[in-house]
Amino acid sequence: MIAFSIAPLQIVRTLVQAVTCILAALALSTGSSPLLAQAIPENDYRFGAVTWMQRSAEYRLMTEQTYRYALSQVAVGVHDRKWTADEVQLTEGGYESKKPAVVLDLDETVLDNSAFNARNIINNQPFSSANWNAWCQEGKAKAIPGALEFVRGAQGLGVAVFFLTNREDVVKSATVENLKQLGFDATEVNVLTQNKNEGRGDDKLSRRAAIAEEHRIVLLIGDSMGDLCDGMDEKDFKKRNDVAAAKVSLLGTRWIMLPNPSYGGWQRALPKGAEALETSEAK
Numbered sequence: 165m166i167a168f169s170i171a172p173l174q175i176v177r178t179l180v181q182a183v184t185c186i187l188a189a190l191a192l193s194t195g196s197s198p199l200l201a202q203a204i205p206e207n208d209y210r211f212g213a214v215t216w217m218q219r220s221a222e223y224r225l226m227t228e229q230t231y232r233y234a235l236s237q238v239a240v241g242v243h244d245r246k247w248t249a250d251e252v253q254l255t256e257g258g259y260e261s262k263k264p265a266v267v268l269d270l271d272e273t274v275l276d277n278s279a280f281n282a283r284n285i286i287n288n289q290p291f292s293s294a295n296w297n298a299w300c301q302e303g304k305a306k307a308i309p310g311a312l313e314f315v316r317g318a319q320g321l322g323v324a325v326f327f328l329t330n331r332e333d334v335v336k337s338a339t340v341e342n343l344k345q346l347g348f349d350a351t352e353v354n355v356l357t358q359n360k361n362e363g364r365g366d367d368k369l370s371r372r373a374a375i376a377e378e379h380r381i382v383l384l385i386g387d388s389m390g391d392l393c394d395g396m397d398e399k400d401f402k403k404r405n406d407v408a409a410a411k412v413s414l415l416g417t418r419w420i421m422l423p424n425p426s427y428g429g430w431q432r433a434l435p436k437g438a439e440a441l442e443t444s445e446a447k
């Protein structure tokens with residue numbers, strides 16, 4: 165009797181296991197499944213960064229305090245005609261009578277793309293230009309906490325606002341619409357996207373120079389050093405850090421840095437694999 169009663173149970177168990185395997189295989193092939201969502205996220209290297217941005221009080225407080233401080237620096241710099249945040253203007257002069265402006269990066273400075281990264285975790289996908297541009301076209305990014313208040317405050321002080329981004333021309337209209345929906349005063353003119361074929365490369369130099377032709381740049385704000393200055397393409401992280409350290413007089417006064425734990429140019433300067441990790445005590 166026992167043997168007869170166990171057999172059907174084993175059959176059912178085997179069938180359930182088979183169906184589970186088929187569903188898992190389908191999930192891997194489509195890249196989108198609740199099964200994967202339950203199995204993977206905590207093990208994805210991006211999980212901590214994305215949840216910190218989306219859920220922690222600390223991230224929100226940090227960006228809000230940074231933007232409040234940034235506005236206080238604008239309030240000082242706007243009245244000082246010798247004040248500029250642009251290294252070229254500092255070297256060459258001739259900017260004193262120009263109209264004041266602030267220049268902000270967009271991604272992880274004004275726009276919060278953590279939902280894009282969250283989707284990639286759940287779908288077990290890496291970043292790609294295709295899925296990035298599709299996300300930008302959606303126009304669903306939220307605002308980084310404090311950014312809107314900063315922009316409105318700067319405009320209230322009579323300062324022009326430019327958004328200097330490495331998003332590409334093909335997503336410019338969608339980006340402007342996204343910004344408008346969030347309440348930003350964005351236009352096709354003050355959003356400067358990149359197009360290498362037209363001499364507007366990702367180093368931001370030429371586009372910053374175009375703004376500086378008619379404006380005194382009071383403040384630069386970004387989440388990457390490349391938003392603020394040239395020379396951050398160093399492939400050795402120690403040399404890259406040295407370049408940044410040499411800029412300390414401008415950082416925190418005329419250059420404002422926001423936290424971005426998710427990605428950045430710093431990753432390209434890391435040693436491969438475990439060599440990127442520091443495990444010894446400081447000497």
Ligand SMILES: [Mg+2]
Pocket residue numbers: 269270271272273386387388
């Ligand atoms: Mg950025």
